[in-house]
Amino acid sequence: MSGRHAAAGAGSGSRAAVAAADLELPAMLLHDDALDHNVRAMADWCRAAGVQLAPHAKTHMSRDLVRRQTAAGAWGFTAATPAQVRTLAGWGVARVLHANPLVDRASIAWVAEHLLTAGSATEYLGYVESDAGLDLLLAELDRLQPARPLPLLLELGFRGGRTGVRDDHAALALAERVAGADRVRLAGVSAFEGLMPVGDDPGAPPGSVDLLARVRALVTAVTDQGLVAGVPVVTAGGSSYFDLVARELGPAMWDRPVTTVLRSGCYVTHDHGVYRRTSPLGADRGTGALRPAFELRASVLSAPEDGLVIAGFGRREVPTDDRLPVVLGALAREGAAAGSAASADVAGWEVTAVNDHHAFLRVPPGTAVAPGTVLRLGISHPCGAFDRWRHIPLVDAGDRVVGEITPRL
Template sequence: MTGTTDDAARPAPDRPWAHDAVGPRTKGLRLDGPATVADVLAGSPRVTDGAFSWPLLTLDDATLDHNVGVVARVCAERGVEHAPHVKTTMSRALFARQAAAGAWGATVATPAQLRTVRDWGVPRVLLANELLDPREIASLREDLARADAAGRADEVWLCVDSPHGVELLARGLAAAPAAVRARLGVLVELGVPGGRTGVRSTAAALDLARAVHAAGLRLLGVTGYEGSVAGGTSADELAAVAAWCDGLRDLGAAFVREGLAGVDEPLVLSAGGSSFLDVVLAELPGPVAGADGREVEVRVVVRSGAYVTHDHGFYSRTDPWSRIPGAEPLQGAATVWGQVLSVPEPGLAVCGIGRRDVSFDIDLPVALWLRSQSDDGWLPARELAGTRVTALNDQHLYLALDADEAGASQVTGPATAQVRPGDVVGFGISHPCTTFDRWRVAAVVRGDEVVDLATIDL
């Protein structure tokens, strides 16, 4: 709720998202007609002003700066490049912070996200999946051709995990000039049995790398998602992630020994890194040996994305930053505010947020703040302890008051006596990806002052 940053960080009206359209149908805003982000920000508004309504998603400005800064510093100190996965927020304003902090590029999950991010003007994008639609391959080819014609140094990297995918890619780029083909980088994806995408064995990965090389495509190296290896951070699970990272390095070294990658440019090794970045940083960097014993440089590119807002649930439990020497723990930046609609019985408050407003796929939200009304307006938010979210409907949240939870003793008087209809409760989230997909705008705040509106694309 608190924190300040330099006023120069406030987005200027000519920043691109300042011209994004909002209006009466934009959740969280109370507008009479079409407007722009710049219109809403005029006059230094506050979240309690008439332009805003409940429910409302807010992002703490200082916390965003802290999280982005910590990740950028740790990656830079260890010589690791960062292409944050923007599927978490799909917000141009938030990626601008990451880019300003030194991000190499952006990672996306789908062709639609690729087109969106390229439309933002991002010059380097990593598509963390295989491209299998010939129409999308043609669209990408045309995009890269336009960049080449304009003299821009743009490039797009993508994954392959099947011979069919390699064949489609080679066919779609067959007529493209060599300069255009050189702008496309290919990473063979290594998966794990029962996991998500990616070939299931090093032998299959080598065969696929040979096919990429034979097709005349630019093979950069190998990629994968270590989150499929473990669901927690016990010693055994961290050891399993480390073994997976070692296997990724070994596979990349095999590419180098066969002359498939790492010949004219460094070998690329890419991993996710949101929950296990400590292991990734410890295991992946460092040169690999070529067939002739020479050392080949390795480029490690991590794709951590959820860190930008962190959370008060899943990522706070698996936070690798608490395990990285010299790093600082990340902080939850996102709060979803919902008005208390009813206190129908002792020990229960029903709030006006639900499954259409906040994530629930991993954990239910956690109540953090209480804001009450007085005759003179809204009072400052204060911490709310001794409560527990028990259920969500589409538009309703059930908040148990005076819950027998750790911290209940910090409440001055019973929570039931504090929470009244019309009050507003601020909730922390678990898993930011599935909160952001429920919003099209988030208010970036310093205290109650709204310093930016981060628009969110699909």
């Protein structure tokens, strides 16, 4: 049975619940209790730190998960693309933070027509990071004449990074231009510390403190000069170093009203790889408060050589951009249902390479692994897992399929 049909069957009152063991393999699963736990844990952490959370919806683009995060108190949601902005607005999200410059005419027109009207139910905040980008926006907005000015966050960047003003004097000059224009208004300052060069230590990149200090200085300058109308929004923070952002940009660092917003996204599912290693709430670097929610189940296809196992999954099924999946357990096919015996000892089992739909595993010499053995695997970088599956079964603590997540990517 496919994941899609299994999940649909689980939601029908006329059918018995479907066991995850009956799914067609390979199958990517999400543990429902881990999702709920992570949403609550991150919301609680932000409240305790005195910061707001606009979860990056690009991670999942799931209406169900947006609802869960909204119910937990999300300040808004972050989007990466104009298409994601449209989808989130269509779902009724109250506030969308678009974490990229808005530069194409069609998208500017859509935002002006749908989100800058007097009756819009969704507040939009965009990015500005260059004079050329501002010129483009102003020209289009002058032509379109929306009812309200476009709120903009001035993005600071760093050498070798992505978007963002590199020079602080240029950033202040750009802020003055935004504040002096009729069609836009300065709403605050943004940055992203997650791509700064890192060392061997899983702690924050060495340059991130300097970047956040630059953000503080710019916020102080633009508010001292009266360039921001209202309370400024100050936003940074991915899923790895949000504790640093809360420390450097949180309420204790300000002598004036500021709304500090984190944009973390991958916390909702967490993982067994990069975020286990780098998250402040992960097991390696932090408290271990987050739980990995993704699990891939796949069949052993062959054990053609001693110490070598070939499994039925590959880069088309799992993200591999950060690191390869880790083996969590192995069960005989007949024993994969809820209540089965504990997984076999998989110490020393390692995924060493993947093709499109095949994985190579190294196992200890002399290990007998039969075709049909079900592997349980953890992934790294959740965004890539959502990319690959249109229907992801939700399983409960009893390994029963209780619903599905349907990413709208």
